[in-house]
Amino acid sequence: MFYFLLFLSSSFIFGAAISVAYRLLPPLGPLSMFVSNLLLGGMAGSVLAAGIAMTWKRISHSFEEEGAEQRLLNSLWVGLGGTAFGIVLAYGVTLAFPLTDAVKVARGVLLMGCSCAGIRIGFLLHSPMARPRQENGHRVTRKPSNTPKKILDTSIIIDGRISSLLATGFVEGEILVPEFVLTELQNIADSSNSLRRRKGRRGLDALNQLMQDDSIAIRVTTRDYPSIREVDRKLIHLAKDESAVLITTDYNLNRVAQVEGVAILNVNELSNAVKPRFIPGEEISVEIIDRGEEINQGVGYLDDGTMVVVENGRRHIGRTIKAVVKSTLQTDAGRMLFVEPASDGARGEQS
Secondary structure (H helix, E strand, O other), X not given: OHHHHHHHHXXXXXXXXXXXXXXXXXXXXOOOHHHHHHHHHHHHHHHHHHHHHHHHHHHHHHHHOOOHHHHHHHHHHHHHHHHHHHHHHHHHHHHHOOOOHHHHHHHHHHHHHHHHHHHHHHHHOOOOOOOOEOOXXXXXXXXXXXXXXXXXXXXXXXXXXXXXXXXXXXXXXXXXXXXXXXXXXXXXXXXOOHHHHHHXXXXXXXXHHHHHOOXXXXXXXXXXXXXXXXXXXXXXXXXHHHOOEEEEOXXXXXXXXXXXXXXXXXXXXXXHHOOOOOOOOOEEEEEEEEEOOOOOOEEEEOOOOOEEEEOOOHHHOOOEEEEEEEEEEEEOOEEEEEEEEHHHHXXXXXX
């Protein structure tokens, strides 16, 4: 509010100074020419400033939309064209009418009106005014994408797998990183807890790699919701406003977003979905690295991180063995396989 009042008062002084210097208005009633220009010029400057402030507030959110840079460039070109057209009209008015104060005001209104109209029309145009050409002379055409934007939360950035996921090309659309997520990530990186600090710095490093990758359409959005304190609630509001998809590994955010009707992509669920399926009786190779919770159990992991519980596998710790799948168990944390050494199954069949 302070900056708005400062802008308004500065525009009043500027408008009054211009009007008095050029004597744009004649004396009005009992008011002298100086007072008339001082008051009306200042009022005109204030009204113009208020209009500019209201227009800026209305279109500021448009700058974050896809293609905003192209529309700004279009507004520049069309605005220049409108200004040139306004100059021609103003010159025509000068030739057609005697040069009076009213004609001066009319020329200024025509010139400003044509410029503003050109800027506004240019900003409404989504297609580029001049299409780029390749070296062989053929034009480059781009089809508009209706793919929804994707929003990254703090957990997926810290997780680190998002870099590999985006590199595969399976996730399409523009990637948005909210500024309030960056703030939370910075706070984690500055934490006094060494584990949280390492996670935060790993997330910042992963995000920096993404920002430097020219093949990924990613940008930071400054849209914020100061009245909301929780980052998760801000993410849900942002996803609704942008009609975007949330990418996360946070189980609680996943559930809340589903209740709110926000589309969400949980990388943990995606990881589980693409893991290979095993059926009872199938043979696999697994390295047993530790003992299990039950007597004689051994534990190992597949290359994709699937946990394998090996019955009678404790004696094989430190070795890679052939094992036969007995059953599978799907949990929120992932899939578990229960197997037994293939040699035990063969002995069972022989007996």
